[in-house]
Amino acid sequence: MRFHRYRPRVWLATIFVALASLAFASLVPEAGAAGSLRTAAATPFADEDDGADCNVQLPGSTPSSSLLPDPFTRIDGTRITSRSDWRCRRAEIRELAERYVYGEKHSAPQSVTGTVSRTGITVNVSDQGRSATFSATVDLPSGTGPFPAVIVYGGFGADTAAIKAAGAAVISYDPYAVGAEGTPRTSKQGAYYSIYGSSSSTGLLMAWAWGVSRIIDVIEQSDGSILRANATGVTGCSRFGKGAFVAGAFDQRIALTMPIESGTGGAPIFRGVPGESGSQPLSSAYSEQPWLGDAFGSYTGNPAGLPVDTHEMVAMIAPRGLFMMENPHVDWLGARSGSVAALGGAEVYKALGVPSNISYWSDVQDGTHCASRSEWRAPLQQSIQTFLLGTGNPPGVFRISSAKAGNLSQWRDWQTPTLTDDGGTAGGTGGEEGDDGGEEGDDGGDEGAVGGGEGDSGGDSGGEGNEGACTASFRTVSSWSGGYQGEVSVRNNGTSALRSWTVGMTLASWQSLTNLWNGVNTGTGGAVTVRNTAWNGTVAAGGSVSFGFVVGGSPTTAPGDLTCTAT
Template sequence: MRRRLLMALAVLPAVAQAGVEDGATGCASAPLVAYADLPATAALPDPFLSRSGAALKRKSDWPCRRREVSQQLQAYELGEKPAPVPGSVSATLDGTALTVTVKDAGRSVSFVANVQLPSSGTPPYPALIGIGRSSLNNAELLQRGVAIINFPNDDIAQQRNGQSRNLGKFFELYPQREGAGALVAWAWGVSRLIDAIELGALPNVDAGRLGVTGCSRNGKGALMAGALDERVALTIVQESGSGGAAAWRVSDAQKAAGQNVQTLGQIVQENVWFRSSFGQFGAGAAKLPYDHHQVLGLVAPRSLLVIENTSMEWLGNQSAWTAALAGREVWTALGATDRMGISQVGGHNHCLLPASQAVEVNAFVDRFLKGTAGVATDVVHTDGSFPVERSRWMPWKTPALD
């Protein structure tokens, strides 16, 4: 019994391990399927069925399954995230400005992240990295002993409109990555920022207690940053819509039902968040071998809080609720449901955090960044009346992984 408990604890660390951006090792790599050969699947794909068709049976199977979904996400939707180059990152701190420099293949770029240290607590502090900025209860978090770091995502990859393709420091460093989406560039930049913190560039910040957050388009970026770097202990995705917490398939169904919802076919024409080839799925999201319930699941078994706004139909309110419930099944299979929360509250402006959700943010921050014991984080609720068609969207079974 003691051996099984120790194994479970090893699979489900309380916080991310410092220095481990991608901890999956020794995984077989199944070939990716060309777009023309992808079958259409109406339901949300089974998170627990590997690309070879084998069902997951053990918690130890999850890292390789996670890597499979990550490879598909990057290959079909985002573009590939460059692997870190040892010794390529350096940083300097001047007041509140942290300058991170990254070098690769004779090229060099630098970006500046602004750091706000808390007014209470004892260093080294936990920190939340805001994509662009944090739209949470920042003043309260600072008072509670949590640092806020603003990550300059537009500097890394521009996203003004469809003409922003390949613009930004990511593409200056990696010109061969032409066609990659802004979201994967931002995720890469957050990882290099974490590298700098691990190097001791922010001596008052604890590299082992880092979270990432963002709202709307920045919420999409926060999800990808947390999904693609296992050093992120807590991911808070706020009103992220299509390309974030919402599922492409369910958003299509909402649109077909007459609702004003952003779909895959529309979003690829609006901006450059996704790789240029992702547009081929515009008329057929059902051909994707994954959906965003699995992108949410890439964070597991680390901590995730999905904050939604019932009033934002354009963001796929029903779609995000359905996808988050489906994604939560990954935490259920891993025996870690209290590490994944879903909160959907309407009646407020976009990216304006209501008081009730601030309480939930504080709980997740207290437990998963500050390490406070006994904090309740089993949050799953909506003030909407959305039908959850499990037989339609989740016809698969959730295993109790050994």
Template structure:
């Protein structure tokens, strides 16, 4: 039955990046000043792939079994998360545990180069003396670019006509080129395994997520003349599994849209054995090398896992997430999908971003991976909000009456309200550090806010900026930034802010989920690509 439900896909594995966004930015800037321009360009887009890369995570050799969903807010050392700054490192713990037991590692390559045209993206990757390459095709919407883009797994995800109709490009990604299905676990094939070996323990889902990240690297290096570095990802069935993993393990992905992903996808691993007719974990493990080799130890005992997929959902928070499920095919485990969505939604709520997650299985058409009328409006709303910065997200949890889930039966933990804080408690607060190309000022003494621009990376024709905002003695619930460029610099694309430009004058506003900042705290709230020479303008911040 598995083959009649799922179409085909591909692979990956990981190494944590050495620094947090600003530290990586400094390293890239230093490389540029040392005339290593090619290397700097390769690093341009990947500094923010994982914001918690500076967190010290030690995975224990063992952990207690738990028949219920693990507490996302309890750290490996047994203490509980109380702030957003602590959540950054807790998310890194979940990431490391998930790689160790479920998916396999996602390595960070030495360099990535490539090109973006109106019809194609080429990707060249080098790591530890080995090289590989692959490509993806591009379909642009009508109108004048640059455009945000949705990466579609195998041309088989959310309705491409609807995506294009929102003024969003479609990047058709062939995951089989990066990690081929139909291969044994000890002889995996594809671009990922060309670098990391045919016997790599990393499963296909993580391998294909690695490929998505490399496409984003190239988009971010391209300067934003065709595609903006504001990216979504989608796929259905086995491609839905892949899209889910891609969105969880790359924090640059603004919108994740998995469809009917079933076992090995969104569906809660502990719930699947109790959902009659759903694809067993042993089947999901053996049908294709989707999951990492280590998962074989848990197919008959998911309660022994230190994580579950509600925490993988939580890894995506507070970014946009729209999960679509099919309640009419038992094999797809929609009840377990609903459970994972409800559990992950608690992380969104704790971060004050509860409206950024939507789950929808209340459909009348049971055809697998069909284009459904019930999904069209929330799909448009999600794309407009998270890729274009307009309108409101759908903010809906709509479970089919026959496939509802009860989170209370699966947890003993409660959901905290996480206070705002710096990205990491283990590093010097960004507002106290001066980096090349960056203005610096202390937190405002009053109830206002301050902001500064850091040059994250620069190449021959442009540069990438990262914007930090600090609240004063009182919390703020939104912000507006204004500045005037001192020269010919102009923003060509941006993400996580609503930006308007008039000549040399720039105005940027928050996009809702990133507007709230606690008193005296700093948030790296958004970024942009600009033309000209990297520079840090004097920024005026006005609280909402």
């Protein structure tokens, strides 16, 4: 059972579960006829914690592993098989993250009141016989409203001019009023600690997230004439990027989460930071400020002992909107480990049927920390329009800098299952869609392996090769002036399962392979071969797997001479 805030819902359990299943179903795509995949767009969850009724039993001890934990495997060792299973699996991840990383959130105070005006929000919280008050400022875009809003940590996050131009209000939130920096762990200060005690083991990141949730409480209580209660985003950069990341993970009412350059303690996987040259050490992030919960101190020298990692915090945000922005020019920020977290979490987005709802962008030219970058403006506004205004489609793009490109295949030994809609059995397919999860779209627009958007009409743009039982087909996931992200699907056309496969392809003379996942490559230029990893060589008859990669070099010519051989 949860070690805190188990809500008194037992008497409504049957009704709640039924309603929650219906609500969740409305957020994930319909998997009907080809081409009918529906994007889960601008509808966040009604509750801050949709899985609060899940009976989570945390283990007394957990095994140590240098690889990333499997987000699809429950604490009891069984794997989820349906999309509806994700609700309580997410609750397990949430509990592990609170106990081992961030500390308790205390998400349901006895009383939250306040006001919303065109210029500000006041928040009054009472719980456990104590009270606290804090406020935020509001900057509305042009128009009559009511408006969606993006909560900006410390006024220091995504480009506020771009946010307003997209039609959303900016709520400037001072997280230090809720959890002050510069205080010892035994004497924390701010609104959160005024209520729950200065010696609380909860770190500042979770306290700040609690403050965001209380702002949303007040918006929900307002008359809705100024701000819309069901259309809130959150963003922040650097330490505030850490905060925005945690806020989005721990409040499911947040429709769009946009962390920027969050660094160690934010998005980068804990297991990857020690091996990433120049990145802020875990011990430094823990001691610089009490950002992380007190319990994390036991793992700064042993991240392999953690039963959870940040790719699962990324997954906690699914299926809601997520746009992660990172800076590869500052080693301290650990962008390589950040890309692995994004790639790992994107596997959950894919399994839930919404791969385009997550975007990641670290391929930027300006190395200034927390700069407003032109590369991010279009996907930022597209994300706001999709997830907060309910118009258009999400950017669904992964632009990983070749300088800080992580390789998910080096960090996992688990497969991504094809989750069913009815709770039936679903088989793992090495991280890619299987025969009955399939390739969506009758126009050739296969869903991307790591969250890339729908393919263009016409689909395969690199031709097909057939060397017996398998065929290989290519599609461009995204492209830019200096390269592209591609995906190759390997399909078993035979009547028996494949045991292994190898794909051959030829890159143009001016191009080079800078990153590859879900496969093992030989060569980075000219004739390149890619063979399966240890977990995705087996392909059922009629099934398929995919691998993704990034190629640098302009013009962005697709690879040719695709061949596929298998045993």
